[in-house]
Amino acid sequence: MAKKKTKTKSSATTKTKKPKFKLTSQQKLIFGSLLMILGILLSIAFLSFFFTGEADQSTLTEIGTREVVAENWLNKLGAWVSDFFIMKGFGVASFIFAGLVFLSGIYVTLDINKSKLRSHWIWGTLVAIWFSIFFGFFAHKYDALGGTIGFEMNTFLQDYIGIIGTALLLFFGLIIYAAIKFKLTGESIVAFFKSAKKEMKEDFKSDTRTSDTYVPFDNDLSAEAEDIKTAFDLKPATPKPPTTPVQTKAEAPVTVPDLDIYVPKVRKEPAEIEEVAMQVEHVAEEASESDNLSDRLVADFGQFDPTLELSKYQFPPLDLLKKYDSEGITIDQDELEEKKNRIVETLNNYNIGISSIKATIGPTVTLYEIVPNAGVRISKIKNLEDDIALSLAALGIRIIAPIPGKGTIGIEVPNKNSTIVSMRSVIASQKFQKSDMELPIAFGKTISNETFVVDLAKMPHLLMAGATGQGKSVGLNAVLTSLLYKKHPAEVKFVLVDPKKVELTLFNKIERHYLAKLPDSEDAIITDNTKVINTLNSLCIEMDNRYEMLKNAMCRNIKEYNDKFKARKLNPEEGHQFLPYIVLVVDEFADLIMTAGKEVETPIARLAQLARAIGIHLIIATQRPSVNVITGIIKANFPARLAFRVTSKIDSRTILDNSGADQLIGRGDMLFTQGNELTRIQCAFVDTPEVELITEYIGNQKAYPDAYLLPEYVGEENGTSLDVDISDRDKLFREAAEVIVTAQQGSASLLQRKLKLGYNRAGRLIDQLEAAGIVGQFEGSKARQVLVPDLVALDQLLANEIP
Numbered sequence: 001m002a003k004k005k006t007k008t009k010s011s012a013t014t015k016t017k018k019p020k021f022k023l024t025s026q027q028k029l030i031f032g033s034l035l036m037i038l039g040i041l042l043s044i045a046f047l048s049f050f051f052t053g054e055a056d057q058s059t060l061t062e063i064g065t066r067e068v069v070a071e072n073w074l075n076k077l078g079a080w081v082s083d084f085f086i087m088k089g090f091g092v093a094s095f096i097f098a099g100l101v102f103l104s105g106i107y108v109t110l111d112i113n114k115s116k117l118r119s120h121w122i123w124g125t126l127v128a129i130w131f132s133i134f135f136g137f138f139a140h141k142y143d144a145l146g147g148t149i150g151f152e153m154n155t156f157l158q159d160y161i162g163i164i165g166t167a168l169l170l171f172f173g174l175i176i177y178a179a180i181k182f183k184l185t186g187e188s189i190v191a192f193f194k195s196a197k198k199e200m201k202e203d204f205k206s207d208t209r210t211s212d213t214y215v216p217f218d219n220d221l222s223a224e225a226e227d228i229k230t231a232f233d234l235k236p237a238t239p240k241p242p243t244t245p246v247q248t249k250a251e252a253p254v255t256v257p258d259l260d261i262y263v264p265k266v267r268k269e270p271a272e273i274e275e276v277a278m279q280v281e282h283v284a285e286e287a288s289e290s291d292n293l294s295d296r297l298v299a300d301f302g303q304f305d306p307t308l309e310l311s312k313y314q315f316p317p318l319d320l321l322k323k324y325d326s327e328g329i330t331i332d333q334d335e336l337e338e339k340k341n342r343i344v345e346t347l348n349n350y351n352i353g354i355s356s357i358k359a360t361i362g363p364t365v366t367l368y369e370i371v372p373n374a375g376v377r378i379s380k381i382k383n384l385e386d387d388i389a390l391s392l393a394a395l396g397i398r399i400i401a402p403i404p405g406k407g408t409i410g411i412e413v414p415n416k417n418s419t420i421v422s423m424r425s426v427i428a429s430q431k432f433q434k435s436d437m438e439l440p441i442a443f444g445k446t447i448s449n450e451t452f453v454v455d456l457a458k459m460p461h462l463l464m465a466g467a468t469g470q471g472k473s474v475g476l477n478a479v480l481t482s483l484l485y486k487k488h489p490a491e492v493k494f495v496l497v498d499p500k501k502v503e504l505t506l507f508n509k510i511e512r513h514y515l516a517k518l519p520d521s522e523d524a525i526i527t528d529n530t531k532v533i534n535t536l537n538s539l540c541i542e543m544d545n546r547y548e549m550l551k552n553a554m555c556r557n558i559k560e561y562n563d564k565f566k567a568r569k570l571n572p573e574e575g576h577q578f579l580p581y582i583v584l585v586v587d588e589f590a591d592l593i594m595t596a597g598k599e600v601e602t603p604i605a606r607l608a609q610l611a612r613a614i615g616i617h618l619i620i621a622t623q624r625p626s627v628n629v630i631t632g633i634i635k636a637n638f639p640a641r642l643a644f645r646v647t648s649k650i651d652s653r654t655i656l657d658n659s660g661a662d663q664l665i666g667r668g669d670m671l672f673t674q675g676n677e678l679t680r681i682q683c684a685f686v687d688t689p690e691v692e693l694i695t696e697y698i699g700n701q702k703a704y705p706d707a708y709l710l711p712e713y714v715g716e717e718n719g720t721s722l723d724v725d726i727s728d729r730d731k732l733f734r735e736a737a738e739v740i741v742t743a744q745q746g747s748a749s750l751l752q753r754k755l756k757l758g759y760n761r762a763g764r765l766i767d768q769l770e771a772a773g774i775v776g777q778f779e780g781s782k783a784r785q786v787l788v789p790d791l792v793a794l795d796q797l798l799a800n801e802i803p
């Protein structure tokens with residue numbers, strides 16, 4: 001069954017990609033010239049037919065015999081083909097087909113728009129049929145003119161509509177052709193005749209006029225006939241008219257009628273311009289000019305496909321996710337009625353009348369929407385939260401007063417029997433499957449039982465908080481599972497930080513598919529807090545690099561950049577590459593802040609502020625949403641927050657800027673906000689065995705040679721300032737040296753633990769110990785070698801040092 005599903009899934013994914021049959025430029029040249037030659041050969045054979053056709057009649061039946069020689073210029077094959085096309089086919093009109101084949105060759109060679117070629121073929125065939133029917137009239141004299149088709153069709157038509165009908169039908173065909181091909185209209189025909197008539201008239205006039213009397217006036221006035229006319233109209237006594245008779249006295253009376261002839265000539269002009277405007281047509285040709293390198297590359301190789309390296313990768317099938325018995329909402333009418341009565345009663349006790357009440361049943365809670373009587377203060381109801389909880393004997397009552405955009409007051413009451421929202425149901429939902437989001441996440445179901453899908457790329461970072469055991473880890477798994485079901489390994493990479501060491505280990509199996517890591521680290525999942533700093537700083541470098549790439553490509557965000565890269569507009573030789581999204585997941589952020597403090601806060605804040613455009617998104621989870629963990633700067637950059645149940649109202653305010661998370665009922669019940677209103681969601685449940693199956697399924701498939709490598713970050717641990725002055729040594733230098741020598745292990749984290757130091761100070765101490773020759777050089781992920789065997793030797797070494 002599982003296999004079956006896999007197949008359907010894969011076929012679904014392949015279906016979306018259209019199979020492309022594309023010729024390379026060389027193949028186009030070869031195929032195109034073949035067609036051109038074929039066109040020429042056909043023309044030669046057809047032409048030859050008119051001279052040799054009769055003589056070749058006898059050879060047609062013996063085409064298979066080698067000895068027989070035909071007279072056609074292309075011998076037997078030419079004789080046969082031309083007989084087939086001309087005698088048995090369309091007659092003289094067969095030349096059109098030879099021309100079309102030749103034209104097709106040109107189109108293929110030069111890669112010109114194929115739709116035009118199609119139209120040439122359609123029109124060419126119609127014209128050939130028209131001509132063969134037309135020549136069919138003369139079949140009794142020259143049967144080769146119209147061919148068998150022309151003759152048969154002509155006689156067929158004549159049998160039904162007679163010779164006149166057939167001729168008119170052909171004429172009608174001619175009109176259709178002219179109307180469509182040459183955009184002929186009734187007006188244009190009339191205009192044509194009018195202008196022809198006009199010209200004839202004018203020619204006639206100019207011929208009758210004596211040229212020497214007319215020319216001087218024409219020269220004077222033709223430049224601006226209109227101006228002159230108005231000048232005459234407005235000022236008949238202007239000095240001009242008297243001057244004309246002075247110049248040419250005899251001709252003066254002729255001028256007035258002449259002007260009248262000119263005016264309509266000027267008016268005629270727009271009608272002529274209209275006719276010309278009909279012919280604007282060949283603009284499409286310009287496309288070949290913009291035929292730049294990227295277009296040609298796309299035409300030859302198609303768009304760049306980032307998934308090509310793992311083209312056989314199969315997305316995990318739905319069957320790997322479990323179905324639960326307690327899925328699906330059951331309506332307990334008695335429970336609903338009872339709770340409604342209690343709410344109405346309690347409110348009545350406080351003199352709050354209700355005009356209507358409505359219930360919406362969700363997976364874990366039911367929302368009762370009430371409309372209070374006029375004049376009731378909303379704050380009064382809000383204050384009754386605890387009283388209603390008491391009367392319903394239920395935990396986790398939440399009052400939303402008023403429900404934004406609805407004009408009602410909501411009271412959320414937990415159901416007696418909550419239903420599990422399975423990961424399977426949300427992943428299978430159309431909303432998720434059909435979403436075209438960049439990084440879709442199916443969190444679970446809302447109170448109205450709708451699947452809740454959001455785009456991580458739009459959030460752009462997510463802060464998660466919740467007391468222990470309330471469903472944080474399940475929530476994180478739901479996020480990662482959603483992405484695994486929707487994104488190809490080439491499109492997204494995870495950086496996982498898991499100080500608890502057990503929550504995210506399952507994802508180790510997909511290291512070479514989906515994880516990113518530092519070049520020198522062995523494990524992709526970071527469990528050591530000290531390494532987090534390097535990773536975060538490395539991500540900052542990656543961010544800066546990506547910004548540089550975006551700048552060079554003149555793109556504003558990763559989507560534009562990747563689209564441009566796919567369209568082959570960016571040259572990989574100039575350092576451009578397809579950029580996958582990077583999702584950084586940090587579990588137990590509080591623990592990280594405790595051990596590394598400012599050192600992690602700064603890169604996290606930088607990433608949170610700047611990384612959205614270049615596709616690095618942060619998901620940070622913490623048990624303790626106190627203000628020293630979720631500082632102002634972090635809060636400001638995480639508009640999307642997700643709260644599972646927390647223990648106090650203060651915690652709820654810290655995470656959501658609102659109370660409510662303390663009223664949740666746990667087990668995946670959560671509140672989500674993206675900066676505006678809160679949405680109550682039941683988180684989808686994905687159990688560890690399910691995650692294991694998914695990661696195993698992916699892990700067993702062909703992978704990249706290594707995890708996605710982040711840029712190298714040379715941290716302070718690598719000790720660059722070795723010439724540390726003895727007088728500048730840390731106060732704890734000697735103690736540190738003793739710790740290292742006793743443990744025979746040169747690591748900064750050991751010093752951190754034993755001497756309760758911050759990471760920076762421990763790193764500096766290690767540098768000083770290296771300078772003093774107590775520990776060896778930095779060796780990547782391995783601890784440094786200790787060069788002093790015991791405390792006695794250490795004493796000696798330090799005593800011999802020159803102050």
Ligand SMILES: Nc1ncnc2c1ncn2[C@@H]1O[C@H](COP(=O)(O)OP(=O)(O)OP(=O)(O)O)[C@@H](O)[C@H]1O
Binds near residue numbers: 471474623684
């Ligand atoms: N969405 C859910 N639906 C049903 N049950 C859930 C859901 N989420 C969590 N649970 C239940 O709550 C238990 C604890 O969840 P989870 O391990 O995610 O808590 P947590 O907040 O990560 O705790 P910790 O911080 O201690 O790791 C789960 O084992 C499961 O039984």
